[in-house]
Amino acid sequence: MKVSAKTVAMYPTERKNTPLKSNRTKHNPTKLRSSIKVGSILILLSGRFAGNRVVCLGQLDSGLLLVTGPYKINGVPLHRVMQSRVQPTSTVLPLEGVDVSAVSEEWFKKPRAKAASTEEEFMEDAENKRVLAPEFLSSQKALDAFIMPKVAAIPNMKKYLKSKFALTKGQRFHEMRF
Template sequence: MAAKRKTPVKSRNPDLIRGVGKYSRSKMYHKRGLWAIKAKNGGFFPRHDPRHDPKPKVPASAEKPPKFYPAEDVKKPLLNKRKPKPTKLRASITPGTVLILLAGRFMGKRVVFLKQLPSGLLLVTGPFKINGVPLRRVNQSYVIATSTKVDISGVNVEKFDDKYFAKEVDKKKKKSEGEFFEAEKEDKKELPEDKKEDQKSVDASLIKSIEGVPDLKAYLAARFSLKSEDLPEMWEGLK
């Protein structure tokens, strides 16, 4: 269906020539009926007074706008509703399992797994007297579990938690102008005596169990390594 054509609006005062109307200003005053509107309102044209209009209510903002806006864009952290869950321990790692460390200062050393801490890290020890690995925390992603087990029923590990391994933060002292340019000398911090005693007590209980098994002490003291002659069939005890 074709759209209807709009009829052109005819002016009441057609142009004789461009810019010159057929009727004068006074003639159009009567032609438009403005005289009647003026007579109806006491000789005055009605005017709209905007002061009597009801002002629209602006909704109050919930937050007060800041007075300062940063010149650079500030990254807004994304909302994270993920709740931390306890780390699941691998089925091959049980208390007393001998583990092989794959990274860190003691890479390749064999250690005994004691327990899992609330943070999900593993509490292990060499013992220190056998292979030099002290009580420390390791991530289970960087260990290989072996089929060898050590009896740790006589070892008390209740006092060891994540706070036990927390570093003490020293308060920084203000440096003078001369000390600021001097090279800083890092003093070696000595291990507290109470932690040394804890290591000795854990080692003493573990070594009693280790000495009761033939060749276990030498096995823990040896560093793990692979040779070109080693075949994958020989690694059945590693998980």
């Protein structure tokens, strides 16, 4: 079969990236799971504090949960966590009147680091540690002071929060009741 010059297709060498059209107009806020309430004891499943039991303080505007150890008990500071990264338990602390309105999302964001061009700049960056905002520290202390009497009022609650969750041989996570 003979191919004429008119039928040969010309394809561009580079592809143009054009954004796809979206009909989505607004993002709905994340709904809080029915098993998670203010004062619920949660088990963290991933991250730096995996296995620790924490107290849920509420849901932030971004949809993430605000939790704390309390820091004086198990060393978990104020922390943002996705709902999918926690396992709620049936244990609940009575935390009526907890005020988390002073907590800012900006406290948890890491500052953007600029690239070091020389070895001296790199070593200076390694020596400079991230400093927490004084508002963050004062909020942590105020929330711990609010939660500690509630924990002390329930027998063995301090020991429960201090212990880490771990599976042993033969235990199946999906068969457990929390």
